[in-house]
Structure formats: structure tokens, C-alpha cells
Amino acid sequence: MKKRWIYTAVGAVTGGAIAYFMKDEENRKQVVDKAKSVKSNFGQKDDLPVEEAGRPEETADHDNAKMVSEGSQFGVQYYNELTEKEREILEKSNS
Missing domain, CATH: 1.10.287 (Helix Hairpins)
Structure with missing residues (x-):
């Protein structure tokens, strides 16, 4: 109370x-x-951690790269889905 x-x-x-x-x-x-x-x-899109999650071998984030090497695919799958959606949106807007 x-x-x-x-x-x-x-x-x-x-x-x-x-x-x-x-x-x-x-x-x-x-x-x-x-x-x-x-x-x-x-x-700003440059600050998004999603970009780093999809390419762990290219980033300085060793923890993320270690998780992927141990079998974690969540960040990579999320990144792939996000870029696929962006590609579909661009294709729809160009046609």
C-alpha cells in the first residue's frame, strides 16, 4: 500500500x-x-545491429561470430528474411 x-x-x-x-x-x-x-x-540504417548479425565473419563482434560458429543461426536467418523482404519491395516498386 x-x-x-x-x-x-x-x-x-x-x-x-x-x-x-x-x-x-x-x-x-x-x-x-x-x-x-x-x-x-x-x-539511420547504418546503426542497425541486424546488418552485423547477418554477416558475423565481416564484423568485429567476435561473440556473434562465435555463436554462429557454435550453430546459432537466428541472426543470420533474420538478416536473410529482412533482405528478402527488402528485395521484394524493391521489385514491386520497380515494376
């Missing part, structure tokens, strides 16, 4: 702090700009 009150109090204090911080136009603009930059950086 007491945990619920603690969570409620922490939530109220956090909400109040956020509301106080966001009342200033400059702070709101900074938050929006930061969110946009994080979103644009997150969407």
Missing part, C-alpha cells in the same frame, strides 16, 4: 518539475529540437 503512495508522490513531483521546466518557450524549443535530432539519428 505504501509503495503506491511513493510512486504517486514521485510521479507528481516529476510531473510538476516537467511542467515547470516546459513553461518557458526556450526550454520547449530545446526539447523539441533534441527530440528531432534523436529521431533522425535513430532512423
